[in-house]
Amino acid sequence: MATKPALAPSTDAAISRRGFFMKLGIVFNALAASVVAVPIVGFLFSSITRGRANGYLSWVLLGKVSEFPEGETRLATFRNPYVMPTDGKTADTACWVRRVEGEQFQVFAVNCAHLGCPVRWFPQSGLFMCPCHGGAYYRDGSRASGPPERGLFEYPYKVQNGVIAIQAGELPTPGSATALLTGTTPCAAHEQFVSIQGAEASLENRG
Amino acid sequence: MGMIAKVGDWFDRRLQLAAPVRAMAEHPVPRNTASWWYVFGSAALTVFILQIVTGILLALVYVPSGAEAWSSLQALNHNVTLGWFIRGMHGWGSNFMVAIVLIHMVQVFLFGAHKFPRELTWIIGVLLLLMTLGMAFSGQVLRFDQDAYWGLGIGASIASRVPILGPAIVKLMLGGPIIAGATLSRFFALHVFVIPGLLIGFVCLHVLMVLKLGINEWPMPGRIVRRATYEAEYHALTNKDGAPFVPYAVWKDMFFAAFIILAVAACALYFGPFGPTGMPDPTIIQTVPKPDYFFLWLYALLSLLPPSLETPVLLIGPVLAIAGLLLLPFLSGEGEKSWKRRPIAVLTVSLIAITLGTFTHLAGFTPWSPHMNAWSSDPVPARLIEGSSALERQGALVFQVKQCRNCHSLGESGGQRGPALDSVAVRLTQDQLIRQVIQGGGNMPAYGKNLSPAETTALVAFLGSLHPKGQAPARDASRDVTLTNANQPFTKP
Numbered sequence: 001m002a003t004k005p006a007l008a009p010s011t012d013a014a015i016s017r018r019g020f021f022m023k024l025g026i027v028f029n030a031l032a033a034s035v036v037a038v039p040i041v042g043f044l045f046s047s048i049t050r051g052r053a054n055g056y057l058s059w060v061l062l063g064k065v066s067e068f069p070e071g072e073t074r075l076a077t078f079r080n081p082y083v084m085p086t087d088g089k090t091a092d093t094a095c096w097v098r099r100v101e102g103e104q105f106q107v108f109a110v111n112c113a114h115l116g117c118p119v120r121w122f123p124q125s126g127l128f129m130c131p132c133h134g135g136a137y138y139r140d141g142s143r144a145s146g147p148p149e150r151g152l153f154e155y156p157y158k159v160q161n162g163v164i165a166i167q168a169g170e171l172p173t174p175g176s177a178t179a180l181l182t183g184t185t186p187c188a189a190h191e192q193f194v195s196i197q198g199a200e201a202s203l204e205n206r207g
Numbered sequence: 208m209g210m211i212a213k214v215g216d217w218f219d220r221r222l223q224l225a226a227p228v229r230a231m232a233e234h235p236v237p238r239n240t241a242s243w244w245y246v247f248g249s250a251a252l253t254v255f256i257l258q259i260v261t262g263i264l265l266a267l268v269y270v271p272s273g274a275e276a277w278s279s280l281q282a283l284n285h286n287v288t289l290g291w292f293i294r295g296m297h298g299w300g301s302n303f304m305v306a307i308v309l310i311h312m313v314q315v316f317l318f319g320a321h322k323f324p325r326e327l328t329w330i331i332g333v334l335l336l337l338m339t340l341g342m343a344f345s346g347q348v349l350r351f352d353q354d355a356y357w358g359l360g361i362g363a364s365i366a367s368r369v370p371i372l373g374p375a376i377v378k379l380m381l382g383g384p385i386i387a388g389a390t391l392s393r394f395f396a397l398h399v400f401v402i403p404g405l406l407i408g409f410v411c412l413h414v415l416m417v418l419k420l421g422i423n424e425w426p427m428p429g430r431i432v433r434r435a436t437y438e439a440e441y442h443a444l445t446n447k448d449g450a451p452f453v454p455y456a457v458w459k460d461m462f463f464a465a466f467i468i469l470a471v472a473a474c475a476l477y478f479g480p481f482g483p484t485g486m487p488d489p490t491i492i493q494t495v496p497k498p499d500y501f502f503l504w505l506y507a508l509l510s511l512l513p514p515s516l517e518t519p520v521l522l523i524g525p526v527l528a529i530a531g532l533l534l535l536p537f538l539s540g541e542g543e544k545s546w547k548r549r550p551i552a553v554l555t556v557s558l559i560a561i562t563l564g565t566f567t568h569l570a571g572f573t574p575w576s577p578h579m580n581a582w583s584s585d586p587v588p589a590r591l592i593e594g595s596s597a598l599e600r601q602g603a604l605v606f607q608v609k610q611c612r613n614c615h616s617l618g619e620s621g622g623q624r625g626p627a628l629d630s631v632a633v634r635l636t637q638d639q640l641i642r643q644v645i646q647g648g649g650n651m652p653a654y655g656k657n658l659s660p661a662e663t664t665a666l667v668a669f670l671g672s673l674h675p676k677g678q679a680p681a682r683d684a685s686r687d688v689t690l691t692n693a694n695q696p697f698t699k700p
Contacts, residue, residue: 047389048378056384077490086388088274089488090356093385110492115509116360118492120579125610126657131495132361133510134575134624136652144652146575149514170384173364175373 056082056169062097062107065162073098073121073139075110081169095155095166096121096128098139105164108141109153109172116173119152128152150174231418232457235449239425241456244318246463247311248417252410253464254304257471258342259403261297269349271395273388273487276351280483295475298350301343303471305501308339313556316535319544320423322432326536328416331409333532338406340501345398347499351391352483357496359386361509368518386489421445422452426544433541495579503570504563510575511566574623577613581621588618591629595672602669605662609654617673625651632673632680639681640667 058081068074073096080091096108096119108128110118117132127144128137135146142151153172158165170176219225268287270279283290312332315321321329344362348355359381366380367373382389424444450456485494498506512520546553578585587603595603606612614624621627635643644663647653658666674680 045379047382048375075490075492080385080387082384084273084383084388086272086274086392088272088388089486089490090273090387090390091385092488092490094490094492110489111360111364114364116364117357117496118489118494120492122582122610122613124582124608124657125652125654127610127652129577129579129610129613131576131579132357132506134577136577138652138656145647145650147510147512147514147517149517171360171363171377171381171386173367173374173377175367175369176377 057167058082058169059158059165059167060169062095062157062164062166065099065103065159065164068097068099068105068164070099070101073123075121076107078166078168093168094118095168096152097164098141103159105157105159106141107155107157107164107166109155111153111172112148113143113150113152113174114146114148116171232453233451234418234421235445236422236452236456237424237444238448238450238455240422241450241459242425243459243463244314245422245456246460247307247314249460250463250467251304251307251311252414253467254300254307254471255406255410257468258297258300258304261293261300262399262403264293265297266399271349271391273351273391276349276391277483277486280350280352284480284483291480292475294480295478296471297346298481299471299474299478301346302500303467303474305339305343307467308336312336313560315423317546317549317552317556318423319426319432319546319549321536321539322542322544323434323437323536323540325416325420325423326540328413328420329536330533331413331416333529335406335409335413336532337529338402338409341402342398342406343499343501345394345402347502348391348394349398350481350483351487353485353487353491353494354482354496354498356386356487356489357494358498359390361496361498365521369522423544426546428543428545428547430544431542432544493579495576497570500567504566506573507566507570507575510573511569572623576622577610577624578622579613581612581616582607582610585612585617585620591617591673596668598665598668599672600669602665602667602672605658605666606669609657609662609666611666614651628670628673630674630678632671633675633678634681635670636681636683636686637667637671638683638686640670644670 060078060081062076062078068076075094076097077092077094080087080093083091094110096110098106098108100106108119112119112130112132112135114130114133114135117130119128119130119135119137121128126139128139128141130136130146130148133147135148136144137148137152138144140151141154143149155166155168157167215225265283268279268283268290270276280294283294285291315329315332344358348359363377363381363386366376369376378384380390380393381387382393421441424441481499485491497503508520509517543549587607592600592603611628612621614622616623616627617629619627631640641663643649643651644658644666645653645655654663671680
C-alpha cells in the first residue's frame, strides 16, 4: 500500500513529543525547586535579622545603682534578652560595671576586643587583662597593650529610678551592633528604651 | 557446590558485584609502590571509618542541647559503661586522622603524585583535608565546654572582621545573636550530617580515581612526567613490572591499618578522653581557653601578628593558602616527580613544618599571655630580697600587689609577656626605670595613674636592686655630675 498505517506516528514527531515532555518536566521541577527554595533560604538565614528593626537588642536590668560602689568596677551578670529553650547557662552573660561617680557609669563587655576571650579586672593595677593573647586595657576600657586594636566594647546604659539598665543582646564582636555604640553618649536607640518603672520591684522578685 | 558458595552465587546473580570487585582488587600496581610509604591513604580511610563507628556510638548518649550537652558528656565519662573509652577513641581518632591526612598529603606532594593525570585526585584531597579540619573544629564545639564556648567566640570575632558581611556571617554561624543552644545545634548538624556526608562522597571519588588512574609509581629521578607520553609509560610500567594489588601490596596497608586502630585504642586507654573542661557558663570568666592541638599554631599566630596585619592575614591568608593548594597541580603538573630533584618542594614542606611546629610549641606555654595568678601565687625568690633595705622590700610587695609578676618573671616563675626582671638593674638606670613604670611603652601599660609616688619610689628601689652579685647596676654617668652641680653654688670660673 502506498499510504502509511494511520496509527504509526512519524519517528521524528515521537522524539520531539517525548523531548518536549522531558523539557517540560525539567521546567516543572525547576519551578517546584524554586518554590521550595524560598522558605528553605528564609529558614536558613532567619538568624541574621530575626525580622525586627533593631535586631536582637533590648534593654536589660543589671541591678540597683547602690550595688555598685563609686570608683569601683564590679562583675554583673544578666540573662540575654533573646533566649531559646535549649540555651541553658549559655544565655547568661557577664559584664564589667564601672561606676565612675554618681550616675555616671561605664559598662564593658567581658569579651576582649581582640578575639572575644573573657577579660579579668585587676583593681590593684587598674587593668583588665585577657588570658588568651595578652590584651590589656586601662580602667576606662581604653587599650593599654597587646594585640587589640581598640578599647573594650561598651554597652549603652541608662539609669532610671535608681536602677541601671544596658542595651544588650548580641555577642560583642568588632562588627556587631553593640560594638558600634558607645556607652557614655546618649545612644540613638533612646526611643527604644523600655520604661523601667517598677523595675526595683521586679529586681526584688528576681532575687 | 557448597551451601555458602550457593548462597554467594544467588546474591551475585542479582548484585553482579563479584567480577568488578575482583578486578579492582587484582588490578596491577607497579611493584615498587608496595612500600610502607604508600600506607597513609588507606590508614586515613581506616581512621575515618573508626570515627564513624565511635561517632554513632557517642550519638546514642550525647544530647546536642546547649543546656544538656555538657552533662551528657559527663554522663558518658562517668556513668555509661565504657563511655569514657569510646569518647577517648573518638577524640584520639580525630587527632590521628588529622595527623595521618597531613602526612599523606606531604608524602603525595613529595612523591609528585599531584602531577598529571592525578590533578583532580589532589584537588579532591585538598577538599578532604579542609573537611577533616572542619570535622576537628566542629567536634571541638560539640565537646561543649569552656574551651568550646570561647573558641566559638574567637571564631565569631574572626568572622566579624569580614568587610560588610561580617555581622551577618556571625549570626549565621551562631544561629542567633549569641553563642547558645542554636549554635551547638547547627554545629551538631555540620559535624554529624553535612560534613560526613560530603566526606563519604568525596572519599569514594578519591579512591575511585586512584583505581581508575592507577597508584602513583615510585618517583625516579630523571623520569619526567609529560602529558603526551605519561599514560602510555605508566601502562607499560604496570604491564612490565606490575603485580596484583591484592595480595602483593595490600598486606602492608592492612598491617598499618590494624596498627593505627590499636594505637588509637591504646591512647584512649592510657590518656583517656579529652575533657570536657568547665561548664560552658559565660559568667564564669576565670578561664584560660585553649584550642585543640591542631589549631594551637593558629592560637600562636593570632598572638604574635602585629595588630595592623591581623585582619588582612586572617581574611586573605586562608584564601591564598587554599587557592595555592588547589592550583598546585596546574602550576607544576609536569616535570620531575622525585623529591631528590625538587629542592623547592622539599624546602617549602620543611619551612611550613618548622613554622607550624614552632608555633604549636610556643602555644604550649603561651609566653604572650599574662599569668593571671602569678601575682598571688608565685613568691618573690628569697635570694632577691636577702639583705635588702626596707624600701626595697616594700618595692617587692608593690611589685607583687600591682600584678607586675603576671607579665614579668622573677627566678623563672611568673608571666613571660614582658622581659624577665632578675637583672633589670643592669639594663636600665634608675631614671629609665621610673620612666618605664610611669609611662609604659614597648607593649607595657602605663602605671602612672595606679602608683602613688611612694609606691613608685619603693618599686624602683626594688627593681634597682635586681642585679647579679659583682655586676654593678646601670647608671647614667651624667646624673652624678648634674646632682653635684645642682648642690654647688654657681661660681664663675
